[in-house]
Amino acid sequence: MQNCPRTMSAETYRDPARFEAERRAIFARSWQFIGHARELSAMGDAISANIAGFPIVAVRAEEGLRAFHNVCRHRAGPLFTQDKGNCGGRLTCAYHGWAYDLEGRLRNARDFGPAQGFDPRDFSLLPVRIAQWMDLLFVHIAEGGHDLEVHLAPLGRRMGDHKLMQTVPAGRRTHDIACNWKIYVENYLEGYHIPSVHPALDAEIDSLKYEVTLEGDVCFHAAPLRDAATQAVYNGLWAFVSPNLGVNVYGHGFMMERVMPLGHQRTRLIYDYYLTSEIARDPVQTEKILNMSAHVTAEDKWICEKVQENIEAGVYDTGVLSPRHEQGVAWFQRRVSAALS
Numbered sequence: 001m002q003n004c005p006r007t008m009s010a011e012t013y014r015d016p017a018r019f020e021a022e023r024r025a026i027f028a029r030s031w032q033f034i035g036h037a038r039e040l041s042a043m044g045d046a047i048s049a050n051i052a053g054f055p056i057v058a059v060r061a062e063e064g065l066r067a068f069h070n071v072c073r074h075r076a077g078p079l080f081t082q083d084k085g086n087c088g089g090r091l092t093c094a095y096h097g098w099a100y101d102l103e104g105r106l107r108n109a110r111d112f113g114p115a116q117g118f119d120p121r122d123f124s125l126l127p128v129r130i131a132q133w134m135d136l137l138f139v140h141i142a143e144g145g146h147d148l149e150v151h152l153a154p155l156g157r158r159m160g161d162h163k164l165m166q167t168v169p170a171g172r173r174t175h176d177i178a179c180n181w182k183i184y185v186e187n188y189l190e191g192y193h194i195p196s197v198h199p200a201l202d203a204e205i206d207s208l209k210y211e212v213t214l215e216g217d218v219c220f221h222a223a224p225l226r227d228a229a230t231q232a233v234y235n236g237l238w239a240f241v242s243p244n245l246g247v248n249v250y251g252h253g254f255m256m257e258r259v260m261p262l263g264h265q266r267t268r269l270i271y272d273y274y275l276t277s278e279i280a281r282d283p284v285q286t287e288k289i290l291n292m293s294a295h296v297t298a299e300d301k302w303i304c305e306k307v308q309e310n311i312e313a314g315v316y317d318t319g320v321l322s323p324r325h326e327q328g329v330a331w332f333q334r335r336v337s338a339a340l341s
């Protein structure tokens, strides 16, 4: 019989100091999905992201992709203020108008005036690593860590032949949840709650045959579709890429689900949908897929917010994890604890 692991302590989910430590130890030290290569196809195309409080901008420069902290070197103003667009060849600060080229070099400190000892070469934007895997773009704030290829290799082995590449961007939805990001991730990492929390999803998949497999930085969940669910939205495969990315595979595409902390009790889910062009052209089918995930998310939001409230109540410290159903949660908690130790 397998051991029954204890959960992390309640303090882990409600302590603002703990969240500050996680920003640096986890979010700055992992590959973070930021978008699709199509969004950075022309020179000057740019996308921004906020990764646990680190504002990032990624651009298509002459020599390839570049990413920087979206923080001006003058007095910390913002450079690129849209979600995506084209910056016109210069990243220009919205505060006093300093302009940087797409390599991050300061080209014009607008009307700064004569200033002894001021050398623009000392004020380049602070770079961030960026890499592409298939058509998906990721950034890594701190030095070190795995190469992106190694990080995502299990995903390639399991899903490489799944129409990941024959899809087009089909929209974004965001959902804000009043809970710690780890509560949402842990909920994502087990199917134990499906019969109680998601009756409609439970009708599509056979949750009794739900299987969790761990491979490197990825945790796979699979459940066979029920015979009657021939019109199912889901394909029965979900991957979670440590520390905060869900890859939800559908019958006609997939959705990248970012779990982004906004604070120790606030989390934003960013859902980017990629569907086959045939389905993406059909508004009825696209709506059906978006509505199904919105429905499941509303159910998860409800339960995760209740759990956060109960954690805040201060009567619960630690619990236990089922070896049969919650080995994904135990895996995640081991990784979080190791990153912080």
Ligand code: FES
Residues within 6 Å of the ligand: 072, 073, 074, 075, 076, 077, 078, 093, 094, 095, 096, 097, 098
């Ligand atoms: S803060 Fe950017 S130009 Fe002043």
Ligand SMILES: [Fe+2]
Residues within 6 Å of the ligand: 187, 188, 193, 197, 198, 300
């Ligand atoms: Fe759920």
